[in-house]
Amino acid sequence: MATYKAPLKDMRFVLREVIDFKEVTALPPFGEVTPDLVDAILEEAAKLCENVLFPLNRSGDEEGCHYENGVVRTPKGFKEAYTQFIDGGWTNITTDPKFGGQGLPATLGFVVQEMITSANLSFGMYPGLSHGAYEALRAHGKPELQQRYLPKLGDGTWSGxxxxxxxxxxxxxxxLRTRAEPQADGSYAITGTKIFISAGEHDLTENIIHLCLARLPDAPGGTKGISLFIVPKFLPTDDGKPGAANGVRCGAIEHKMGIKASATCVMNFDGAKGWMVGEPNKGLNAMFVMMNAARLGVGMQGLGIAETAYQSAAAYAKDRLQGRSLTGPKNANGPADPIIVHPDVRRMLLIQKSFAEGARALAYWVGSLIDKAHHSDNAEAREAADDLLQLLTPIVKAYFTDMGSESANLAVQTYGGHGFIREHGVEQLVRDARITQLYEGANGIQALDLVGRKLMMKGGKPAQRLLGEINGFIAANKADPKMAEFVEPLEKAIGRVQESVMYLMQNAMKNPDEAGAAATDLLRLMALTAMAYMWGRIAKAAHAGLQAGTDNDFYETKLATGRFFARRVLPQTTALAHQIKAGSETLMALKAEAF
Incomplete structure (x- = not known):
């Protein structure tokens, strides 16, 4: 059976020894965030995810959501779990105290989010979308809209x-064709149809707040003519209660490959009353706040799936008896050895393990960048953190979800035929993981965003910051013989990134197809290099732990896993660099009719 226990020890290691969470808690708003408080939050989140959310994962998949006459019912147990979720304050741990939130660091929110998505990805969709709506409204909403909607979105009473x-x-x-007609009272009448709307209709909250893109009557064409509107399912009364039904209704729910307990809806807007968020015709800029938050959230889903896949595969590999070790029996008194003795099974497990642990460090570092970008009292530090965040967002989204899907498939492979059977639970991970590569911008789009926008933004400054960060680590640790096995491969990988970017700069201006042809390979190349950087930081922390003489097995395991990544995963960067330099010719040579 699939299994999940929150990896609290590893989470604490990353926070305390790899990314130095003290830098975050030293920021002005977080003075009261003590190690004891962090430990208490992690412990309680683990209990909720292991004991409440994870047991609902398979049953929610089996039952799915039910649609009848515009009403959607979530699977058995979800409503009770959501009530427990909001009663525990989990929806507002990182929201603004000004609107009733707890104001805890985004970094800590990433840790909790990982546990939720590991335990039950479908359940996590509901509060996850609400948080994105909260962030967009907080960044661009008028004060009266913020006062009306943010407290309810924050505490989970309403969802988004x-x-x-x-x-x-x-x-x-x-x-986009959805229309927004101005009304005499300052509102707008929204008319159109939206599809693939996650959590568009459900029975978990008393109101659902839609952030909807639409066009004004005189809007210019293209993306420059899109505005953003807030459209509640029920129009709030003056005392903040759900009032009359608005003109927005769920027309159907999708029957999907995975995340079946998350309602994916067709939403029909029929003159629904809405209010503008942000400026006219600049709705895409406002929505990008939500989209960027969602892209990082989807990246965390990839990590969450990978962690559960790894734990499940490792448990099965230790238990399943099949064949004998190539070097002689390891379970001499039994009929066969556990399959974990076989090198190829270990290969699959170590791909999963080295990804999950490296990605956890990278994710929490990204969370700390959010905190620094929003709360540092130093303008240069805020800008530097935001530059890195902008560059890393498409990398985290695409690479984490690609690897989450690969890890789920490796778990099925480890189980063999049993993995293909529903009752063992790992085939659900494959189905659930697949959507993460598609929604919030398919991964090919993330690669184009990286190459077409992020690398060149601000004259290439964000890319230079990332290269500088990594090169600074290399310079600081190059002379340490214990770090050579991590630093030297990292130095070669960063060199391949620089060569590949230079190739694109020289060729993409002449032929734009060169950028499109290289985009996915370059994103993977940069992702692997960023992971190698984080494994370097993990190794440095592990050596410090060994020197302190505490928990040597834990730190030795870290180093062994990091060596696997450096020697058997990171070499992919060589092939990727060659693929990038192969150019677009072979991709574009065939006429469309030849396919």
Whole structure:
């Protein structure tokens, strides 16, 4: 059976010894965030995820959501679990105290988010979308809208969605047709159809707040003519209660490959009353606040799936008896050895393990960048953190979800035929993971965003900051013989990144297809290099732990896992660099009719 226990020891190690969480708690708003408080939050989150959310994961998948007459019911146990979730304050741990939130660091929010998505990805969709809506409204909403909606979104009494996709347009939002007609009272009448709306309708909250992209009557064409509107399911009364039903209704729910306990809805807006968020025709800028938060959230889903896949596969590999070790029996008194003795099984497990542990460090570092970008009292530090955050967002989204899907498939492979059977639970991980590579911008789009926007933004300053960060680590640790096995491969990988970016700069201006041809490979190349950087930091922390003489087995295991990554995963950067330099010719040579 699939298994999950929150890896609290590893989480604490990353926070305390790898990214130095003290830098975050030293920021002005977080003076009361003590190690004891962090430990208490992690312990309670682990209990909730292991004992409440994880047991609902398979049953929620089996039952799915139910749609009837515009009403959606979530699977058995979800409503009770959500009530327990909001009663525990889990929806507002990182929200602004000004609107009733706890004001804890985003870094800590990432840790809790990892546990939730590991335990029950479908359940995590509901509060996850609400948090994104909260962030967009907090960044761009007028004060009266903030006062009306943010406290309820923050405490989980109301939930949120983002309504972008339409039947004829997904990534290309310039084709969007939903209309917004100005009304005499300052509101707008929103009319159109949105599809693939996660948590668009459900029975967990008393109201659902849709953030919807639409066009004003005089809007210019393309993406420059899109505005953002807040459209509640029920119009709030003056005392903050859900009032009359608005003109927005769920027309159907999708029958999907995975995340079946998350309602994915067709939403029909029929003159629904809405209010503008941000400026006219600048809705995409406002929505990008939510989209960027969602992309990082989806990246965390990839990590969450990978962790559960690894734990499940490792438990099975230790228990399943099959064949004998190539070097002689290891379970001489039994009929066979556990399959964990076989090198190829260990290969699969170590791919999962080295990804999950390296990605956890990278994710929590990204969380700390959010905290620094928002709360540092130094303008240069805020800018530097935001630059790194902008650059790393598409990398985290695409690489983490690609590897979450690969880890889930490796778990099935470890189980063999039993993994293909529903009752063992790991085939659900494959189905659930697959959507993470598609929504919030398919991973090919993330690669294009990286190459077409992020590398060149601000004259290449964010990319230079990341290269500087990594090169600084190399310079600081190059002379340490204990770090050579991590630093030398990292130095070669960063060199391949620089060469590949230079190749693109020289060739993409002449032929834009060069950028498109290289995008996915370059994103993977940069992701592996960023992971190698984090494994370098993990190794440095592990050597410090060994020197202190405490928990030597833990630190030796870290170093052994890092060596696997450096020697058997990071060499992929060589092939990726060659693929990038192969150019677009072979991709574009065939006429469309030849396919």
């Amino acid at each position: 969605t983002m309504c972008l996709t339409e039947p004829h347009c997904g990534t290309d939002l310039g084709m």
